Amino acid sequence: MRSAILQSVLTGMALTVVIGFTGPAKAEVVNLKTTLNAKNEVPPTSSQGNGTVTATYDTASKKLSWKGSYSGLSGPATAAHFHSGETGNNGAVVVPIVPNTSPFEGSATLTDAQASELLAGKWYVNVHTEANKAGEIRGQVTK
Numbered sequence: 001m002r003s004a005i006l007q008s009v010l011t012g013m014a015l016t017v018v019i020g021f022t023g024p025a026k027a028e029v030v031n032l033k034t035t036l037n038a039k040n041e042v043p044p045t046s047s048q049g050n051g052t053v054t055a056t057y058d059t060a061s062k063k064l065s066w067k068g069s070y071s072g073l074s075g076p077a078t079a080a081h082f083h084s085g086e087t088g089n090n091g092a093v094v095v096p097i098v099p100n101t102s103p104f105e106g107s108a109t110l111t112d113a114q115a116s117e118l119l120a121g122k123w124y125v126n127v128h129t130e131a132n133k134a135g136e137i138r139g140q141v142t143k
Contacts, residue, residue, distance in 0.1 A: 027060030032118070034125055034139030036070055041126075041138045042090050049073040049137045051102070053125050057118060062110050064095070064118065069103040074131040077101065084114075086122050087140050094123065119143070 036051035038044055051070025057063070070077070080100040085091025094117075095108045110118065117123060121142055126135040 027058065030057045030059065030119060030143060031055075032057060032141050032143060034141045036068075036125060036127060036137040036139040038137055040087075040124075040140065041132075041135050042088060045132050045136050047072070047074055047132065047136045049127070051127065051137055051139075053139065053141070055141065057110070057115065059115070062112075062115060063107055064110055064115075065105075065107040066097070067103065067105040068097075068125070070127055070137060071102065073127065073129050073136055075129045077127050078130055078133075079128040080104065081126055081128075082118075082141070083124050083126050084117055084122060085124055087124075090134075091124075097125070100127070 032055040034053045036053065038047040038049060049070060049072040051068060053066055053068035055064060055066035077100045080097035081093040082095040082097065083091045084094050094114060097104055097106060118141065121140065123141045124138055125141060126138045128134070129136045
């Protein structure tokens with residue numbers, strides 16, 4: 001009888017330890033940032049424009065939230081976006097930044113694939129103008 005009780009207690013303790021180690025993953029808020037400038041454009045532009053973007057990504061809600069500003073562009077911004085693409089490579093628009101005036105802020109819910117790319121440093125922010133339709137200033141988003 002004592003052996004059965006001891007075995008039950010030990011089994012219960014072992015299960016508690018296993019559950020503790022394999023419990024749900026903790027949610028995390030990841031801080032991200034970028035500095036926007038003309039030399040980061042592909043190809044680089046001659047703009048005197050510059051800017052910054054700070055962002056957070058909540059791994060539980062999958063929500064990306066951002067704030068940013070820019071100045072010194074050749075003219076009014078015609079668009080601003082988060083793009084998929086590694087440093088030195090252009091890529092597709094993933095999330096539009098609306099409004100595209102400075103300062104700006106917004107948020108979007110990402111897919112798992114989008115979040116994976118973002119957290120791997122494979123996204124950039126691009127601000128477009130009439131004079132620089134492909135982008136006037138750009139910055140790679142990093143942790």
